Amino acid sequence: MPATFRPVYRLRFSLAMPDPDMPQPRYHTTIYAETNQGDQIGFVHHVTGDITSTRGMQYERRPENSMDFYDKELLGHTPAAGYPTSFDYLLSKLPTPPQQKEFNIATMRTEPFKTLDPLTFYETREARRPLIKCTEWVSDCAIPALQAAGLLVIHTEALVGAV
Incomplete structure (x- = not known):
């Protein structure tokens, strides 16, 4: 792959x-x-935090050179020019997972809630929204946004004419 593009992967830990x-x-x-x-040195873009906290999860970019992950899947490539600033600019503006769980004093456990204000928990057999x-966030929000912005090129054959 020419140096004008960088490989982009989905890593699972x-x-x-x-x-x-x-x-x-x-x-x-x-x-x-x-x-x-x-050289397997680059940046991880992800959301961190907890869906039980009032802040929910937040976007973060951090250096990554550890290859201590469960699996690695090539998603495509990104133009080297402007990276990582281009990813940060876009991904930091995407909505991140909000608080979705709270401590339920009736059951004495932290569990998903139906509404936060007023705090309403699901009944025992009631259907729940997926957490x-x-x-x-990566699959349904970040990857489609990167593709739509032209920052993630999925088909490598599309790169041939671009280099």
């Missing part, structure tokens, strides 16, 4: 403590872009 309210197995899901071709965390 094993969780130390799984959420009992989420289907298993679950992984911390991130977007990773190499900054130097082939949204890092995996859903």
